Amino acid sequence: MKIIIVILLLLSYNSIIAQAQKVESDSSSSSATDTIFKLRVLDNAEIDILSSFYKQQGANAAVSGGIGTEELTNFATSISVAIPLTDDDILSIDATISAYSSASSSNLNPFSSASDDSNDGGGKKRISSGASSGGDPGDDNKVIANSPWVASSSDAKDDIWFGGNIAYSHYSDDRNNIYSVGFSAAKEYDYSSLGISLGYTRFLNSKNTELAFKGNVFFDKWNPQYPAELNHYADLNGDLDEGFFEYAVILDKNGNPIDKDGPKVWSPNTAAIDDERRNTVALSMSLAQILSKRAQVSFFVEPTYQFGWLANPMQRVYFDDKSNYFIGNPSSVYVYNYTQNTDVYHLADDIERLPSSRMKFPLGARFSYYLNKRFILKLYYRYYFDDWGINSNTVKIELPIKLNHSWTLYPSYRFYNQSAATYFAPYNKHLSTDSYYTSDYDLSQFSSNQYGLGVKYKDGFAKLHLWKIAFKSLSLDYNYYRRNIEFDAHVVSLGITLVIK
Numbered sequence: 001m002k003i004i005i006v007i008l009l010l011l012s013y014n015s016i017i018a019q020a021q022k023v024e025s026d027s028s029s030s031s032a033t034d035t036i037f038k039l040r041v042l043d044n045a046e047i048d049i050l051s052s053f054y055k056q057q058g059a060n061a062a063v064s065g066g067i068g069t070e071e072l073t074n075f076a077t078s079i080s081v082a083i084p085l086t087d088d089d090i091l092s093i094d095a096t097i098s099a100y101s102s103a104s105s106s107n108l109n110p111f112s113s114a115s116d117d118s119n120d121g122g123g124k125k126r127i128s129s130g131a132s133s134g135g136d137p138g139d140d141n142k143v144i145a146n147s148p149w150v151a152s153s154s155d156a157k158d159d160i161w162f163g164g165n166i167a168y169s170h171y172s173d174d175r176n177n178i179y180s181v182g183f184s185a186a187k188e189y190d191y192s193s194l195g196i197s198l199g200y201t202r203f204l205n206s207k208n209t210e211l212a213f214k215g216n217v218f219f220d221k222w223n224p225q226y227p228a229e230l231n232h233y234a235d236l237n238g239d240l241d242e243g244f245f246e247y248a249v250i251l252d253k254n255g256n257p258i259d260k261d262g263p264k265v266w267s268p269n270t271a272a273i274d275d276e277r278r279n280t281v282a283l284s285m286s287l288a289q290i291l292s293k294r295a296q297v298s299f300f301v302e303p304t305y306q307f308g309w310l311a312n313p314m315q316r317v318y319f320d321d322k323s324n325y326f327i328g329n330p331s332s333v334y335v336y337n338y339t340q341n342t343d344v345y346h347l348a349d350d351i352e353r354l355p356s357s358r359m360k361f362p363l364g365a366r367f368s369y370y371l372n373k374r375f376i377l378k379l380y381y382r383y384y385f386d387d388w389g390i391n392s393n394t395v396k397i398e399l400p401i402k403l404n405h406s407w408t409l410y411p412s413y414r415f416y417n418q419s420a421a422t423y424f425a426p427y428n429k430h431l432s433t434d435s436y437y438t439s440d441y442d443l444s445q446f447s448s449n450q451y452g453l454g455v456k457y458k459d460g461f462a463k464l465h466l467w468k469i470a471f472k473s474l475s476l477d478y479n480y481y482r483r484n485i486e487f488d489a490h491v492v493s494l495g496i497t498l499v500i501k
Contacts, residue, residue, distance in 0.1 A: 042084040045500040058487035061104035065316040066427035066439030068148025074100040098161040106157030109228035110146040143248035145328035145345040161188040176203045193220040210288040220278040224313040234270040255330035266325035269350040277308040294370040304360040316348035318428040360386045392418035417447035452479040472497040
């Protein structure tokens with residue numbers, strides 16, 4: 001999810017595109033032989049810098065089983081450097097750092113001791129047992145709780161994501177073939193990724209037709225983090241009279257304390273994930289064709305296969321056919337589903353569990369039409385389906401407006417809808433007899449609208465210099481995103497392109 005959030009922040013990134021050019025010299029007066037000069041694919045090193053700020057809010061947090069605050073802020077900065085090695089070769093180096101603060105992730109551990117509010121949010125010993133202070137649940141070591149609507153102070157609230165990529169591209173002498181290879185790596189506290197990519201692009205019909213093929217393989221691995229109560233239950237082998245649970249008053253659905261040694265007690269599934277890998281094989285094939293001086297169209301298909309542990313171990317699931325148990329203020333049990341609840345938390349029945357493989361199949365088209373010297377119409381459509389039962393449609397319209405030779409304004413609108421995954425159900429609606437289950441609303445049925453406005457300044461001659469660094473372009477974008485299920489987000493992006501002379 002975080003990786004997915006970082007990718008959304010960098011959607012407006014203007015990647016470096018090498019333009020192939022071919023120039024034929026004048027005939028020598030002393031001979032009839034023409035001399036052909038081959039220009040460099042990229043004359044000078046270029047630097048692209050993109051910084052983005054993202055803020056979201058919602059009411060269906062997956063960490064809390066499909067209920068609770070989804071407030072999140074994220075600041076990401078990406079730097080991309082393209083270096084010409086020879087006339088035909090380019091080395092590209094990209095680095096991204098993303099820092100986020102998430103109210104929902106903080107509730108990986110919503111519990112603390114009344115005498116010790118500190119917790120680490122992800123490890124095995126996040127809550128003081130208070131074993132030295134006696135055993136009365138009413139003493140200073142009583143376990144207290146936040147709610148799904150309140151952010152915890154646990155370390156899981158904040159994290160930093162690091163990512164990097166290095167790629168090499170080679171252009172043939174006639175500039176009709178491009179070969180590329182790349183390597184990538186990414187890391188956050190509960191997840192790591194390594195990737196490799198290969199690409200080939202072929203130009204035909206005097207470069208009026210473009211065929212492109214790309215393959216990516218990612219070898220990812222979980223450092224699984226589980227909800228705090230499931231960690232403690234597994235560590236204590238289900239003994240509710242020891243450790244953390246010794247000082248925790250467990251409540252039933254009516255807010256009454258249960259007999260921990262009685263016949264009806266909380267008994268979750270604590271089976272750990274059996275495969276910490278998560279691998280992805282993604283292919284991309286596209287065909288672009290210039291139809292006329294004004295029109296261009298392209299088609300693409302991008303099949304993707306994933307296998308390994310595809311669920312998120314941080315995300316709770318609650319079963320409708322099992323009794324509900326809570327820790328916290330008894331009087332708040334009755335308003336658990338509402339924001340008035342600030343001090344009671346529903347103990348998880350299990351974590352999200354999903355099939356060990358997934359086949360995704362997106363395909364679509366782009367169309368650009370030059371209306372006149374000021375307006376360009378850009379249309380985009382994508383249809384998506386997978387073997388988890390999701391079908392979706394994406395439509396996007398952009399209308400760049402060229403104000404003058406340097407300034408361009410580009411408004412945009414994007415519509416999206418999808419069906420729900422077979423394994424999705426809302427909070428407390430799954431059955432314990434199911435094999436797979438999730439309450440992640442990213443897998444639910446919903447539709448969304450996104451409205452964007454951007455402005456770009458481009459200095460075609462890079463006249464503004466600072467020592468050997470020339471300013472080439474500046475862009476500022478704002479996008480507002482809203483779903484029909486109480487979720488919205490704001491994204492602001494600032495991009496700068498520099499040239500090293």
